[in-house]
Amino acid sequence: MYLMTKNCLILGSQSSIGMQIRKIFKDNDFQVFGTSRKFHNSISKEEIFLDFFIDESLNKLCNQIPNIDSLIFCNGILVGKQLSDYEDEEINKVFESNILGPIKVLSRIQGKLNNKCSVVFIGSISGSAGSFDEVYAASKSAIYAFIKSLAKKSKNGVRFNCISPGLIEDSAMFSQFTDLEIKNHIKQTPTKQLNSSANIAKICFDICQEEWSQMNGQVINVNGGRYV
Numbered sequence: 001m002y003l004m005t006k007n008c009l010i011l012g013s014q015s016s017i018g019m020q021i022r023k024i025f026k027d028n029d030f031q032v033f034g035t036s037r038k039f040h041n042s043i044s045k046e047e048i049f050l051d052f053f054i055d056e057s058l059n060k061l062c063n064q065i066p067n068i069d070s071l072i073f074c075n076g077i078l079v080g081k082q083l084s085d086y087e088d089e090e091i092n093k094v095f096e097s098n099i100l101g102p103i104k105v106l107s108r109i110q111g112k113l114n115n116k117c118s119v120v121f122i123g124s125i126s127g128s129a130g131s132f133d134e135v136y137a138a139s140k141s142a143i144y145a146f147i148k149s150l151a152k153k154s155k156n157g158v159r160f161n162c163i164s165p166g167l168i169e170d171s172a173m174f175s176q177f178t179d180l181e182i183k184n185h186i187k188q189t190p191t192k193q194l195n196s197s198a199n200i201a202k203i204c205f206d207i208c209q210e211e212w213s214q215m216n217g218q219v220i221n222v223n224g225g226r227y228v
Helices: 016-027 055-064 088-112 134-153 178-185 196-204
Strands: 006-011 030-036 046-051 069-075 113-122 159-167 219-222
Touching: 006 088, 016 030, 016 069, 016 196, 046 055, 055 088, 069 088, 069 219, 088 113, 088 219, 113 134, 113 196, 134 159, 159 196, 196 219
Parallel strands: 006 030, 006 069, 030 046, 069 113, 113 159, 159 219
Antiparallel strands: none
């Protein structure tokens, strides 16, 4: 029996988490399309340059991709400043990258989401628990209201959920923390462990499967009990 290939689109596919998500979907016979600003000179149809600040780039994305079965948003930036140290341009960039860009993308490609498509955002414990970087935390918390609103209006079995991890030990964010900050994170985590990109990718793939078809509009906290 011929089985139709399923398609996955990953926003931020060159991040540490994005590369792990790309691998697990490809290993399970998905055709995977990824976006990144690093793909500016790419000649592969599966590697798509995307700049949230450029309308032409957003529109081109919609024209390039086929219908999608799984859509993963793992893009985002962390400046790592407190509010008083932020420049206005940096505030705009954080919100554009972490929430406004994804909103723009979804507004353009909703018609390309196949029946029972699973849309997954990678959020952050900061969106619930707060953070030293108030702007980052605010941009991540906005994702929660967004997916809950979309879930209430979803049609044809399309689902919107968010994975909200604690600190991920092999992420770009992890490299910005001092040894003392990392020790404090572990100390404040009841399981005494940090997340890994590979495990978050497995969770992401798993909740895209049919057995999770009734999970919609949920924030999945994966932080070892640091925030409950």
